[in-house]
Amino acid sequence: MSSPDPNRVASIMLSWHSLDLVSCTTLQRLWAGYGYICAITARATSKKAAEHLDKLCGVESGTDGSTYPLILKLISPPKKSSDNADEGHLRKMLSYEVEQYFYTHTVPLLGDDIAVAKCLASTRDMNGHEGEDELKGLIATVMVDLRPKYPVSGEKRAVLSGVQVHGALDWLARFHSRSWGRLPDSLDQYVLPPLEENKRRQGGGKVGKELWLNGGYTYLATRRKEYASLVDDSYSEWSEALCGPFEDLKLSVAEVVALLLTPSGRPMESLIHGDVKSENLFTTRDGERVAFFDFQYVGLGLGVCDLAKLFTCSVPLDILVDDEYLPDQLAMSDGERRLLERYRSFLVRDKGSDFYEWKTFKRHWETALVDWCRFQASWGFWGNTEWLEARVRSILSDSGWRDWLRGSIDSQA
Template structure:
């Protein structure tokens, strides 16, 4: 467990580099599994004496976890260590390029050091709550105004980086956790860490343990639906969807995705008409619809997606309804305006449906929450669509041929 003097010491050094003096430092949140703290700090200028409130994110994984033997490190642990370094890279090198209308925290100073095999990361940032005082709650619905504001932010974020795709690809250097660790034999990514080559934390290459568990779950309808191969040993639906979303077939539409879009990772204005996202630990390359799949399932009120939310619990299958289409069209239109690029509506919908399939595969293997019945009914409808099945098989096979050649 990190000591208060240790945390204050790092904060003091970072503030001093900006001509600021630490007055107070109080922990407001503990990071997952004791990996660090979020602190509110008060600092004053050495020149003017003017004080200000800032946030300090301090990451120092438990020392008992710090070693270089890949067999004794679980994938989740490595993922977390990498994720904080990816987040620091994003805030330090990428976030400053974004326009103010795509609100994110500003990083005033940061550090990433390694001692005795353990990483320590510190970031001093402005307090988003000054302009966005309303916090999203854990596993909570947004109201309608907040949903539209979140969609606007995502379309702006995705569109901005889609138009800068080459820069995003140069930054995307962090491979799946175990793969990256085996190659470099270290949990230290270095000051030029980069971002995830595949944004998000749910993709199949890093969730084999959960997927294998789903295969063995005879009580889940999704075990056979997702995991059983087709005729003649064909690839399973889960493999098809996951493989396509990581393939060269989507390169033209890849952008920077947040990777963990949900209500608790944003603040809003009092009116709810603007949002600021935070927690960029899983930022990386991907399709914007992958961010939308989690948002729609976990944070959008069901009544905004369907015509009759009371009928959903008894619905076996569900085609896209007006509410869902309205939200998607709003996002799609702004995405194209922001990026200056063309994204055919039919192809966009096919990508969206594939993202829903992939997202449900993770929930079915890890745990359900949110608009579960809506998601399951939508995916049953997608899997019943012979045209979609033929398309995903063809697209996957084409991407495999491209990879081999």
């Protein structure tokens, strides 16, 4: 397939809603040539079209001829056979399918108080629309541009201000809690880890076509190659600490941790973003309100898994700890606790504190830190590395945590 013209794709999809394309500017080329993200301007050709866009964008223009800022995410990947596709390619392709499902089917259920782009059109729902033959084989989504209301963008591997950190925690708490009680009883339609999902599709079984069964892209089931490298890395302290056996079980510490974090129908499980970092958010100018984007790895999990990456990669160290000097082992500091308590209080405000007790929440948080350290140790450390390692050393040496983990695993057996 030749590379698609974003202008043509945008024009076709806008026409489904009586909109004309005014401009289309490439903002970003996606990793490894998988497609584009473009800023587009659309003009309403009827009052009905304008009213629809007004509602979607949260503005009041209301007349034909009004223009609206939108985003086109266009996926046209390099051709690879699914029979021998590598895990990285499969992960990317499935993630784009998941993201499109999220914008088309999940976002309308979240409510207007959770800042996330609303979808105007997608190739997922193009059957019967004019031009669908031209778009076959593409994954394209047109959505509202968040930047007019959230003009400050996070930077790659940058830290947030204290106000932005609080805004991010409030957004995450609202997002995580909103899905409580709204998840389906059957998980058959959720997408399995890449290699398992590919095998299921090749075997003619049920196809996962919703969100990831396990949110994120760092969980152990999808990072076995990196884990095997860590097992063999005799120079890393984390090889023995995380890859060695856990008590008398045949599983390693990392494998037991992964088992504990795997979604199993617990009431506090929710949707998680899966890739929380400063690069994937916009804020208002005062930093108090946040909007996240890039939902390629949205799926089920414990909300603390989102927090583990946020704290390590985007929260200033001086918010987490009072002293820049970090000991070899570090218990939870006052700054870390204050952030966690803010998140949890927002999370359970409609359910009551007993719904997710602090004791359980804290153990889940500690386990998420251990799991995140496993990924970084096998992939490469970045962010508040010394803080993360010091926290995980402390957690691993805590007999209370180890007893809790063992008891939790035994109860799942």
